[in-house]
Amino acid sequence: MRKEKKSEGFKKAVAGFSIVLVLGGILFFSFFLYKRGISKRYEKAVSLYQEKIYAEALPLFVKLKETHRFNKHRINALYYSALAQTHVDNKQAKELWQEILDLPEASPEWHAEALFNLGRIEYEAGNIDKAGEIFQRVISAFPSTGEPFIRSLYYVGMITEQGGLGSYLNACSYYDQALAGLDDNSELADAVKRRLGELNMELFLSPVQTPESEMYSVQPGDSLALIAQHFNTTVFVIKESNRLTSNFIRPNDRLKVPVVNFSIVINKKKNTLTLLNDGKFFKLYDVGTGKYNKTPVGTFKIINKIAEPVWYKPDGGIIPYGDPDNLLGTHWMGINFPGYGIHGTWDEQSIGKQSSAGCVRLINSKVEELFNILPLNTEVVITDN
Template sequence: MNWSKGWSIGIAAVVVGLTTLGVGYWAGRRTPTASAPTTVAPPAAPTATVRPQPVAPAVSAPPAAPALTTVEQAIAREEWVEARQLCQQLLQEHPESPAAAQAQQRLGDINVQLLFHPSSAPGAPFYKGYTIESGDTLGRIARRSKTTVELLQKANRLAGEKILVGHALKVPTVAFSVVVDKSQNTLTLKADEEVVKTYGVSTGKDNQTPVGTFTIVNKLVDPPWYTAQGVIPPGSPENILGTRWLGFSKPGYGIHGTTDPGAIGQSVTAGCVRMRNAEVEELYALLPMGTDVTIVD
């Protein structure tokens, strides 16, 4: 082999290899192609926030007001049982409503109406039917039922005390009691445990009205007033007892009417409980002898 020729071939091969490597190297290092510039949209102009103008709230009636209107409508129709149920519902659902106090007052008036003029409507309270038997008198029926002859007469529209065997009477099923709250100057009439009506009263100045539970032991219509200066007759402007007296088991104390209705709600008496005359007359007709009266501070 000709060595000079061999070296020439070898050198040529090396040159070719290096040339190949160079081409590959520069192929790997391509010149980057200039890309088109990215178009960035300018920021959108801020949208102006449109704030709604405040709207004055509509003035609406309290939730209990429509219910109270419904009560008044039932009263106007003389649907007393319905009116009573509506009042009770209003007081249960809206006890803190401004209408609640008015509903409570209405309920008291409705209850008294139903006591003096019982309803035959379904759900009517306070009464049951009774058939008069031989030997019955209004007085005996009243004592057995723990009520008064006057209430039996009013409830059954009787002009007198004459009754006939076999005839039907409405007779109360409830027992009454009274709670006097000296701090509030109120008297609450209850039938069993249900509040019938709450009345404003006057109690003793300087805490003179005694506390405790007493019973009614005597009752007088148009009572005279016995004073150290003598007896002041019924009807006299100076007779502070008014038209009714319900005496307690504690002597010298009781519930009575007044000649000064403007003082109701104040602690101004010598120890008795004063009521407006029309209201003490209501109470007088309802409460029999032996009724409990509880007085609290």
């Protein structure tokens, strides 16, 4: 009897234990499916975000960030919610970025990005002073956070330049710092270069003294042509930067003169022309280059400059300046490669692509700008990449 009772007790214990195991297994499997479901939803939301389908990604991220139990993706979902909402509604995005900023467990990079985006939202809302203060906080508190730091420099540069010509030097310093930390092929680098180049040129051709200039006292016997030759510049640059309306100068006149060493790099792959000063970026231009890769590659120099050029066609025809069939635009700068040079065009649609018979072309206003500031013998490097 005792053995039978023990046997029955053992069986009951085993049965009970089996039930516990089964229930535990069911609970474990349910828990596994629950966590897996969260991960699957997170992966789907991230995929939608990466495909820039923000309107569909956003509700998934919002639901995930509000799921607190056993959700390892909650903080990341909050971050992505802010990113996605940035493309949908700045007002809602502002609340999310503030929530991230208030998270003690968020990394310095996230804090910097949250602060930057709060500044960007204020900037886009027209609250320039408040935006500037926020961007300055990013610059001072998070100098090692990569993109938020660099983008803050860019925005502070844009805010600073709104102060006019007298503020351009300070704006340029912000753009220079931003450019130093960027991949040269990034969209932001291109945007920074466009702004920096415009300011560099305005300062260069203004009376404002810059690190690229000095003051010169006119000597007896001087002329603008002699001074330009001495400083390896052009008469146009001296007249423009001193607001001279004639070539007349007198001894002891004080003139702003450039201290620069310009060179040009033309990238056939990107169809861009970069103006450098002592090897440092100065300004970026879009160009058209030769069809079928006809533009020569190598290091050359400018050997002649002609305003209102006549076009001597390869077949012997002569097309005068102003004729619609003249392909050279308003200005020509020949290089020491026979038949090739840098010239203007009236066909703006031909810029940014391989479109010429081999020469490098810019829209007329841009080639005129280069024509006016570049002396003969300026180095021209043409590359494939």
